Amino acid sequence: MNLGDWISQPVNWVFTLLALASAYSGVRVVTSQNVIRAALFLVGALASSAGLFLLLSAEFVALTLVLVYIGAVIVLFLFGIMITRAPLGRDVALDHKRRAPAAITSIILFAVLSWASIRAFAGREVTGVGDATDTRLLGEALLGRFVVPFEVVSFLLLAALIGGITLARKDLSPAEEEAREAT
Amino acid sequence: MQLIDYLPIAIMAALAVAFVGVSLFVSKFFSPRNPTPEKLAPYECGILPESEPVQRFPVKFYLVAMLFVIFDVEIIFLFAWATRFPDLGWYGVAAMGIFTLFVLETLIYVWKRGALDWNVSRRARYRPVDEERAA
Amino acid sequence: MDGVDILIVVGRVLAVFVLLLVTTIFNVWLERKTIADMQNRVGPDRAGPFGLLQTVADGLKLFFKEQINPSKVEYGMFVLAPFLAVIPALLLFMVVPFGRPFTIGGREVLLQGADLNVGVLFILAMSSLAVYAVVLAGWSSGSKYPLLGAVRATAQAISYEAAIGLSIVSVVMFSSTRAGGTLSLAGIVESQAGTYLGFLPRWNLFPQVVAFVIFFLAIIAETNRAPFDLVEAEQELVGGFHTEYSGMRFAMYQLAEYMNIFSMSAICATLFLGGWNGPTFDGQIPAWVSAVLPTVWLLIKTYAVIFAFFWIRATMPRLRYDQLMQIGWKRLIPAALVWLILSTVAISVRQFGLPWSA
Numbered sequence: 001m002n003l004g005d006w007i008s009q010p011v012n013w014v015f016t017l018l019a020l021a022s023a024y025s026g027v028r029v030v031t032s033q034n035v036i037r038a039a040l041f042l043v044g045a046l047a048s049s050a051g052l053f054l055l056l057s058a059e060f061v062a063l064t065l066v067l068v069y070i071g072a073v074i075v076l077f078l079f080g081i082m083i084t085r086a087p088l089g090r091d092v093a094l095d096h097k098r099r100a101p102a103a104i105t106s107i108i109l110f111a112v113l114s115w116a117s118i119r120a121f122a123g124r125e126v127t128g129v130g131d132a133t134d135t136r137l138l139g140e141a142l143l144g145r146f147v148v149p150f151e152v153v154s155f156l157l158l159a160a161l162i163g164g165i166t167l168a169r170k171d172l173s174p175a176e177e178e179a180r181e182a183t
Numbered sequence: 184m185q186l187i188d189y190l191p192i193a194i195m196a197a198l199a200v201a202f203v204g205v206s207l208f209v210s211k212f213f214s215p216r217n218p219t220p221e222k223l224a225p226y227e228c229g230i231l232p233e234s235e236p237v238q239r240f241p242v243k244f245y246l247v248a249m250l251f252v253i254f255d256v257e258i259i260f261l262f263a264w265a266t267r268f269p270d271l272g273w274y275g276v277a278a279m280g281i282f283t284l285f286v287l288e289t290l291i292y293v294w295k296r297g298a299l300d301w302n303v304s305r306r307a308r309y310r311p312v313d314e315e316r317a318a
Numbered sequence: 319m320d321g322v323d324i325l326i327v328v329g330r331v332l333a334v335f336v337l338l339l340v341t342t343i344f345n346v347w348l349e350r351k352t353i354a355d356m357q358n359r360v361g362p363d364r365a366g367p368f369g370l371l372q373t374v375a376d377g378l379k380l381f382f383k384e385q386i387n388p389s390k391v392e393y394g395m396f397v398l399a400p401f402l403a404v405i406p407a408l409l410l411f412m413v414v415p416f417g418r419p420f421t422i423g424g425r426e427v428l429l430q431g432a433d434l435n436v437g438v439l440f441i442l443a444m445s446s447l448a449v450y451a452v453v454l455a456g457w458s459s460g461s462k463y464p465l466l467g468a469v470r471a472t473a474q475a476i477s478y479e480a481a482i483g484l485s486i487v488s489v490v491m492f493s494s495t496r497a498g499g500t501l502s503l504a505g506i507v508e509s510q511a512g513t514y515l516g517f518l519p520r521w522n523l524f525p526q527v528v529a530f531v532i533f534f535l536a537i538i539a540e541t542n543r544a545p546f547d548l549v550e551a552e553q554e555l556v557g558g559f560h561t562e563y564s565g566m567r568f569a570m571y572q573l574a575e576y577m578n579i580f581s582m583s584a585i586c587a588t589l590f591l592g593g594w595n596g597p598t599f600d601g602q603i604p605a606w607v608s609a610v611l612p613t614v615w616l617l618i619k620t621y622a623v624i625f626a627f628f629w630i631r632a633t634m635p636r637l638r639y640d641q642l643m644q645i646g647w648k649r650l651i652p653a654a655l656v657w658l659i660l661s662t663v664a665i666s667v668r669q670f671g672l673p674w675s676a
Contacts, residue, residue: 072251079469082469162292202404276663294648
């Protein structure tokens with residue numbers, strides 16, 4: 001495929017736009033000085049990845065990304081911010097000095113992901129999956145081949161919530177409560 | 184599925200942005216603009232704000248959001264199963280039933296731990312877990 | 319796909335846009351008039367015949383009002399928030415089929431903004447995006463009441479969205495036994511064609527009545543209407559998340575709210591009340607009347623739901639916040655889960671026989 005063919009396909013334009021938007025939002029998530037702003041750029045990054053899934057005609061996955069990540073997980077982040085600190089204004093302490101480990105980790109992660117995707121798709125055209133990702137096929141795969149992981153997920157969710165509650169709600173006994181109020 | 188199915192969605196989103204943008208922008212030209220310090224102060228029923236907005240919110244909100252994430256995942260899985268329901272038969276019902284029972288159990292646990300009780304004082308919320316275990 | 323097809327798509331989008339704007343103007347008037355009648359008042363009656371133009375007058379007034387930028391706002395986010403309110407509100411109706419598809423000049427024209435295979439998920443996704451307008455408005459205002467209102471509103475919205483999702487799952491499960499599993503709203507409407515015993519329409523309402531009740535209560539909460547309008551509880555929170563908004567920016571929130579009411583009612587009518595299904599008297603009356611009738615049926619059903627919204631608002635006092643969360647998490651969601659299990663087992667017994675006999 002030469003450059004002329006590449007430019008003539010609108011799908012490629014949409015892909016370029018989405019990829020740029022997702023990369024830009026990703027960078028801004030890290031560089032934003034304000035936690036809420038960073039969370040909102042994360043929304044942008046997730047929304048553009050949902051767009052990428054749409055391009056691969058995986059609409060169920062795309063909308064799941066919007067529904068679960070943008071609609072629930074980021075809201076959880078926002079609440080997490082609201083319960084821990086003043087959600088207003090600029091946050092000077094939002095940076096830290098350990099940049100080298102972060103850089104090494106992200107380079108390794110990038111290398112692993114690129115290696116995996118090149119190994120999996122090298123030389124093959126990824127677009128035009130067509131009807132292969134129909135919701136019904138997904139349901140079949142989920143309850144057929146992947147039924148054990150699927151049931152394990154439910155157990156994992158239960159464990160996560162019990163952990164969350166245990167951390168969040170340390171119920172004090174009346175005696176402890178009084179001691180705490182006295183101080 | 185074809186990508187073209189999503190063309191109307193994209194057009195409508197663009198139309199929505201244009202509509203709001205144009206209304207807000209044009210309205211600025213026709214509306215007065217005379218800011219005064221009183222008008223620009225954060226609303227506080229007419230008196231001067233004495234404190235900043237609340238610094239922290241109760242942790243309950245966070246737990247509700249966490250519970251919602253779990254239910255959202257559950258709903259997504261349920262949709263994938265529901266479209267295939269007639270073909271999967273009792274096997275699918277059993278698989279989904281186990282999953283749903285776990286989620287139901289999560290809800291019951293959260294309920295019994297009192298995370299869904301609002302407007303309850305700390306003391307009333309206390310449940311002597313250790314004493315129950317000892318008894 | 320050629321030029322004419324593109325024109326048809328643009329036409330469909332414009333049709334949805336105009337429909338939403340016109341019904342919003344009408345619905346604001348209808349609500350004020352309905353509640354006025356229920357409270358033995360006259361209601362708006364000055365602007366235009368029966369006061370019909372009152373909403374237009376209000377809109378024009380807001381158009382010429384100052385857009386105040388209070389000193390503590392985060393300007394960019396503050397202006398972005400109204401956009402985020404209107405975009406999902408307009409997109410929500412896109413997946414609702416509002417009439418029977420017809421053929422003109424050899425082309426099939428869908429009376430639906432976009433027939434997505436995953437329409438149901440799209441509805442849930444859009445209503446979860448609506449949360450961001452509220453969060454952003456509350457946070458960027460830099461003021462107490464908006465922030466409190468926004469956090470409350472978000473917790474409320476996510477609680478009731480879970481109930482909406484679970485009740486829709488029951489509907490999808492039920493209609494997959496008829497129409498071969500689909501998440502498209504057009505498919506769900508088609509699965510409700512015909513009648514039981516020759517006179518009772520085959521609406522999902524009858525077999526899924528519990529899901530209907532849960533869905534209806536949850537959409538009242540999701541659109542922040544009384545008695546679940548804790549978001550803007552005037553006595554406690556002044557105006558809630560949009561306290562600091564004025565002029566056209568405020569008008570955008572009102573617009574989005576009424577669009578959401580209309581779309582959610584239409585979705586309710588589509589999922590449970592048969593959508594555009596209804597007698598069309600094909601061949602007995604002029605063809606164009608038969609073509610328009612399905613749209614009329616959908617509008618009648620939608621307005622029945624909207625009227626129930628207004629009726630409840632005029633009747634019920636506002637709930638307390640703890641009551642609101644309790645109804646959501648301790649009543650509606652367990653009820654939806656239990657109903658899902660019960661109806662699944664009942665339908666499975668009918669479809670596949672008893673489990674041990676299989």
